[in-house]
Amino acid sequence: MKIVIIGTNHAGIAAANTLLDKYLGHEIVMIDRNSNMSYLGCGTALWVGRQIDQPHELFYARPDEFEAKGATVLTETEVSTIDFQKKQVHAIAKTGETLVEDYDKLILAMGSRPIIPKILGNELEGIHFLKLFQEGQAVDEEFAKESVKRIAVIGAGYIGTEIAEAAKRRGKEVLLFDAEATSLASYYDEDFAKGMDENLSKQGIELHFGEIAQEFKGTNGRVSQIVTNKNSYDVDMVINCIGFTANSALASDQLDTLKNGAIKVDKHQQTSDPDVYAVGDVASIYSNALQDFTYIALASNAVRSGIVAGHNIGGTSLESAGVQGSNGISIFGYNMTSTGFSVKAAERFGLDVSYTDFEDKQKAWFLHEDNDTVKIRIVYEKESRRIVGTQMASYSEIIAGNINMFSLAIQEQKTIDELALLDLFFLPHFNSPYNYMTVAALNAK
Ligand SMILES: Cc1cc2nc3c(=O)[nH]c(=O)nc-3n(C[C@H](O)[C@H](O)[C@H](O)COP(=O)(O)OP(=O)(O)OC[C@H]3O[C@@H](n4cnc5c(N)ncnc54)[C@H](O)[C@@H]3O)c2cc1C
Ligand SMILES: NC(=O)C1=CN([C@@H]2O[C@H](COP(=O)(O)OP(=O)(O)OC[C@H]3O[C@@H](n4cnc5c(N)ncnc54)[C@H](O)[C@@H]3O)[C@@H](O)[C@H]2O)C=CC1
DSSP: OEEEEEOOSHHHHHHHHHHHHHSTTOEEEEEOSSSOOOOOGGGHHHHHTTSSSOSGGGOOOOHHHHHHTTOEEEOSEEEEEEETTTTEEEEEETTSOEEEEEOSEEEEOOOEEEOOOOOBTTTSBTEEOOSSHHHHHHHHHHHTOTTOOEEEEEOOSHHHHHHHHHHHHTTOEEEEEESSSSTTTTTSOHHHHHHHHHHHHHTTOEEEETOOEEEEEEETTEEEEEEESSOEEEOSEEEEOSOEEEOOTTTTTTSOBOTTSOBOOOTTOBOSSTTEEEOGGGBOEEETTTTEEEOOOOHHHHHHHHHHHHHHHHTOOOOOOOBOOOEEEEETTEEEEEEEOOHHHHHHTTOOEEEEEEEEESSOTTOOSSOOEEEEEEEEETTTOBEEEEEEEESOTTHHHHHHHHHHHHHTTOBHHHHHTOOOOOOTTTOOSSOHHHHHHHTOO
16 A cells, blocks of 8 residues: 655654564655754753753754665655645655655644734744744844843743753743643643743742733834733743644645644554544544544654554554643643643533542651652542543653553543552652652542
8 A cells, every 4th residue: 555644743653663673665755844853842942941952952853764675654744735636645845846645544643732812913023833843943042142131931841941940940031821720721720830831930930820822013024012901011032932733734624633633543554535544633532531523632642643544554553542631841840740630621521520539748748858749639530430630740750651540540540539549559768658649549538
């Protein structure tokens, strides 16, 4: 079979490798408009904040590796249209040459694109987005300028808080804006997100929450002021981080989609056209917390959905296990992890939930060195008592491992009562005989 893959970043790479490594004999054509592949966006803030000194290790794959496995890789080639009836992909190479690729099976891996705030002054110089490696390079170059002193970051989600930390680490004055009342409002309940807010303030980041940018003003063509619904602020640079949306324009009028444009797939990653699969940020995904398909743009999901599509096209019928949107963040050493729903998110999706909170030291009480406090909330459905979400916050890094147990618990629909008596090891170096996960579950009403 001839398989064409549009988009060769995390999801496209995972699908291509699965096919090339496990199902020999197919013709694989990989097309991407970018000049690089596999860039780990999560490294941008680390590199721009000089927590790592350069970006070259943030790539893990190159076109020649796929060519060595027999694939055709067309980089700097933009797909312009897809003819789903004739099963043809039309593209334009960097040289301007047009090309048509027939396909037997097509994998859509065009990912996501940043949401652009539709406000006056958007075209001014000094206004940035943060998705591609090239955009990270541009922000890094700006941070190197003495004249760039005050940075406005719009959006205090994951990218915004991470790049705000990076700017602070580079000695900049940072103003962090968000429409919501706290940072990370999409992932954590308020009394958890407040811990991150305190951490950001303590590090000297100026918080402007419940504030929406309404206009960018400029001097000689470069942004010099941001006007919000509350005030105006002199700034030297703006970084927009107000979320991503599915990059599905090539297919959204032909294939079934969610309301936000993400291409609807089943658990085999198949779209409403049986010869077309969609993976990663461009596709919907099954949430075990919601028990339905939704949109969760994460690299972890991109990789797994690419693998599932590769197997199904290769001939092995494989279902996605579904996801919980497990994620984490670490800002100036303050760590937060979550999986499934916060109470706020669960209620927004119409689930009737309760929750149990607890706070304790990570390690046994008699260890006084390097023993951080952990805050935990476990959210569960009132009726079924199945766990639908967990959030943790601590300077301890151990919470990063613990959240994955809750991810499995949600996937397997375990109840809060089953968790209460789960076998969890005890060693004073790591936890307590009654550790905070057990106690939180035992306390559930
Ligand atoms: C700054 C930042 C930090 C992040 N940190 C994390 C993290 O810590 N953990 C995590 O899980 N996720 C993180 N993410 C999210 C993660 O990067 C995405 O979920 C992931 O990139 C999705 O992979 P994808 O392959 O589906 O899509 P994308 O990475 O968006 O790739 C899509 C590809 O398709 C190509 N393409 C699109 N349209 C066309 C076209 N018409 N023709 C040809 N090619 C096309 C693009 O060039 C691109 O290479 C982060 C994202 C950013 C921006
Ligand atoms: N550690 C991780 O797992 C990371 C994951 N990612 C993923 O990448 C994707 C993109 O991340 P983000 O861009 O941070 O999206 P996000 O959805 O995490 O955050 C967007 C933020 O912008 C705010 N916002 C929206 N419109 C606004 C407006 N007009 N004015 C002010 N604030 C506004 C929202 O309230 C939200 O807090 C997400 O899917 C995220 O999960 C990104 C970085 C790190």
